[in-house]
Amino acid sequence: xxxxxxxxxxxxxxxxxxxxxxxxxxxxxxxxxxxxxxxxxxxxxxxxxxxxxxxxxxxxxxxxxxxxxxxxxxxxxxxxxxxxxxxxxxxxxxxxxxxxxxxxxxxxxxxxxxxxxxxxxxxxxxxxxxxxxxxxxxxxxxxxxxxxxxxxxxxxxxxxxxxxxxxxxxxxxxxxxxxxxxxxxxxxxxxxxxxxxxxxxxxxxxxxxxxxxxxxxxxxxxxxxxxxxxxxxxxxxxxxxxxxxxxxxxxxxxxxxxxxxxxxxxxxxxxxxxxxxxxxxxxxxxxxxxxxxxxxxxxxxxxxxxxxxxxxxxxxxxxxxxxxxxxxxxxxxxxxxxxxxxxxxxxxxxxxxxxxxxxxxxxxxxxxxxxxxxxxxxxxxxxxxxxxxxxxxxxxxxxxxxxxxxxxxxxxxxxxxxxxxxxxxxxxxxxxxxxxxxxxxxxxxxxxxxxxxxxxxxxxxxxxxxxxxxxxxxxxxxxxxxxxxxxxxxxxxxxx
Amino acid sequence: xxxxxxxxxxxxxxxxxxxxxxxxxxxxxxxxxxxxxxxxxxxxxxxxxxxxxxxxxxxxxxxxxxxxxxxxxxxxxxxxxxxxxxxxxxxxxxxxxxxxxxxxxxxxxxxxxxxxxxxxxxxxxxxxxxxxxxxxxxxxxxxxxxxxxxxxxxxxxxxxxxxxxxx
Numbered sequence: 001x002x003x004x005x006x007x008x009x010x011x012x013x014x015x016x017x018x019x020x021x022x023x024x025x026x027x028x029x030x031x032x033x034x035x036x037x038x039x040x041x042x043x044x045x046x047x048x049x050x051x052x053x054x055x056x057x058x059x060x061x062x063x064x065x066x067x068x069x070x071x072x073x074x075x076x077x078x079x080x081x082x083x084x085x086x087x088x089x090x091x092x093x094x095x096x097x098x099x100x101x102x103x104x105x106x107x108x109x110x111x112x113x114x115x116x117x118x119x120x121x122x123x124x125x126x127x128x129x130x131x132x133x134x135x136x137x138x139x140x141x142x143x144x145x146x147x148x149x150x151x152x153x154x155x156x157x158x159x160x161x162x163x164x165x166x167x168x169x170x171x172x173x174x175x176x177x178x179x180x181x182x183x184x185x186x187x188x189x190x191x192x193x194x195x196x197x198x199x200x201x202x203x204x205x206x207x208x209x210x211x212x213x214x215x216x217x218x219x220x221x222x223x224x225x226x227x228x229x230x231x232x233x234x235x236x237x238x239x240x241x242x243x244x245x246x247x248x249x250x251x252x253x254x255x256x257x258x259x260x261x262x263x264x265x266x267x268x269x270x271x272x273x274x275x276x277x278x279x280x281x282x283x284x285x286x287x288x289x290x291x292x293x294x295x296x297x298x299x300x301x302x303x304x305x306x307x308x309x310x311x312x313x314x315x316x317x318x319x320x321x322x323x324x325x326x327x328x329x330x331x332x333x334x335x336x337x338x339x340x341x342x343x344x345x346x347x348x349x350x351x352x353x354x355x356x357x358x359x360x361x362x363x364x365x366x367x368x369x370x371x372x373x374x375x376x377x378x379x380x381x382x383x384x385x386x387x388x389x390x391x392x393x394x395x396x397x398x399x400x401x402x403x404x405x406x407x408x409x410x411x412x413x414x415x416x417x418x419x420x421x422x423x424x425x426x427x428x429x430x431x432x433x434x435x436x437x438x439x440x441x442x443x444x445x446x447x448x449x450x451x452x453x454x455x456x457x458x459x460x461x462x463x464x465x466x467x468x469x470x471x472x473x474x475x476x477x478x479x480x481x482x483x484x485x486x487x488x489x490x491x492x493x494x495x496x
Numbered sequence: 497x498x499x500x501x502x503x504x505x506x507x508x509x510x511x512x513x514x515x516x517x518x519x520x521x522x523x524x525x526x527x528x529x530x531x532x533x534x535x536x537x538x539x540x541x542x543x544x545x546x547x548x549x550x551x552x553x554x555x556x557x558x559x560x561x562x563x564x565x566x567x568x569x570x571x572x573x574x575x576x577x578x579x580x581x582x583x584x585x586x587x588x589x590x591x592x593x594x595x596x597x598x599x600x601x602x603x604x605x606x607x608x609x610x611x612x613x614x615x616x617x618x619x620x621x622x623x624x625x626x627x628x629x630x631x632x633x634x635x636x637x638x639x640x641x642x643x644x645x646x647x648x649x650x651x652x653x654x655x656x657x658x659x660x661x662x663x
Binding site for chain 2: 048161162163164165167168171172174175178182184185187189190213216217220221222223386388389391392393395396399400403404407409410412413416419420423424425427428429430445446449450
């Protein structure tokens with residue numbers, strides 16, 4: 001409670017409030033423009049937080065996280081193109097509503113559902129904080145190592161696709177994390193004789209390259225930089241939107257619960273949450289046949305889940321340093337830049353920062369929803385901005401951002417390598433998130449592994465003789481094997 | 497030969513090479529320093545080989561398709577979720593542009609190279625008028641000078657032609 005009150009007091013300071021407003025505005029704009037997602041916004045903002053006061057830095061980053069999902073719904077409703085991936089299911093009912101002349105009502109539903117979902121997710125996080133703190137205190141290095149393994153395996157197998165590709169991606173992330181000086185063994189590894197890799201693979205070029213430059217290459221090669229020139233008319237419907245959200249409160253609650261639950265699973269983003277929630281909402285609706293034809297319940301299901309997932313994904317991120325999503329991985333990168341090592345110590349030693357992030361996300365959601373409701377008609381014009389005008393600016397920002405931290409042109413060069421890597425991975429169907437999670441948790445996992453062996457005098461039995469560690473090991477194996485068993489059971493008999 | 501041009505195979509081969517290099521480098525380290533990277537590299541090599549086999553023999557590859565959240569109907573997903581067609585010519589031009597921008601910045605610094613690269617993109621890639629392209633370049637120069645250099649106090653790279661040293 002003391003930490004919470006001190007954070008509230010600090011919020012009154014102009015720089016904290018300014019950073020929150022700046023972060024929310026950046027998140028809002030990036031969320032609204034199709035193709036530029038929250039992860040790119042966070043990655044490009046990382047250089048700004050270097051050397052900043054940790055509270056102000058977290059207000060900036062949590063402002064982006066909180067504000068990015070809601071405006072994506074405006075684009076989804078008006079243009080049938082989601083502003084961010086997490087708004088994809090909103091197109092299914094939002095666009096038909098807009099075509100019926102109810103764009104204002106649809107945006108209002110999305111804004112209120114987003115806000116309610118986000119508050120629900122944060123509420124779950126807040127009530128879990130005392131429980132999680134108790135759990136963390138019972139964790140020793142073997143448990144921490146196994147938890148990292150569970151996190152990486154979950155991120156690898158959660159999304160439909162080739163599991164081997166996910167595992168390779170995770171392994172590459174772990175290997176990249178082992179580059180540079182190791183504090184445990186006091187040795188510089190894999191630096192190929194250069195000082196450049198002494199501190200490891202540079203964090204900011206890694207994130208900016210994979211998420212911002214890689215995204216630009218993807219947009220250009222798929223020709224998505226052009227925009228619709230359809231006339232945009234948004235009229236009224238604000239009060240009706242609120243009434244709709246209240247009317248479908250059962251759907252709102254279940255979708256928020258689904259969003260929070262999916263958010264907790266490492267590596268599973270909001271795009272999964274909003275589709276699962278949409279399908280679930282349709283399944284249990286009294287009028288499932290109306291879904292996809294411009295039904296308000298469809299928007300409630302999609303938007304509540306994609307904002308509720310933030311609260312959920314903050315739980316593993318802040319409790320164990322296991323990023324719940326790509327955005328959370330970048331947030332952990334931001335923590336490193338302000339001098340805080342991600343891991344179980346965040347919630348124990350930096351509880352005030354946890355509250356800063358929580359309050360930042362709440363206020364950013366309030367900001368984004370208010371803006372969407374009050375100014376949708378004017379803001380909708382932003383969606384007409386041709387991305388091909390913005391691409392060179394984003395590319396220049398990628399170079400400036402990667403250069404600024406260490407004043408190194410080699411960092412600016414590295415961003416190109418990671419940009420190409422991110423693009424190649426996406427083209428080849430390799431998920432990026434396991435690599436990012438592997439990179440972020442690699443150091444923690446290796447330290448925990450070596451410390452465990454030191455405790456046990458080199459015996460690997462320590463991982464299997466402690467109850468929590470054993471349960472986590474079994475869970476990791478189970479999660480790894482289950483999708484294959486599932487697919488074998490589901491696969492129809494093949495005929496020659 | 498066509499199979500070798502597929503992006504997944506190119507990436508898998510690159511991953512295999514990367515892991516193999518790290519594996520052999522790790523052999524020279526002491527036991528503590530090499531245990532984790534050696535183990536991870538070994539797993540990655542095995543998985544890469546398995547994936548290559550799976551790519552060449554699709555029936556094996558299908559066995560590795562899994563995932564807990566994979567039941568979404570394709571028809572339910574809007575255009576974002578479908579694998580789009582890629583224009584490799586556009587991609588190549590763009591990468592040349594990115595590389596060119598980097599070289600411009602390297603030679604002339606952010607304040608000169610940045611606006612010039614934005615002008616080049618706007619004029620020849622976005623196909624807008626000379627006036628608007630020049631205006632875009634000038635606006636970016638002003639933004640770099642006042643926002644990044646003066647307001648934020650960033651030490652922008654000056655360019656090797658103006659005496660800056662590459663670090």
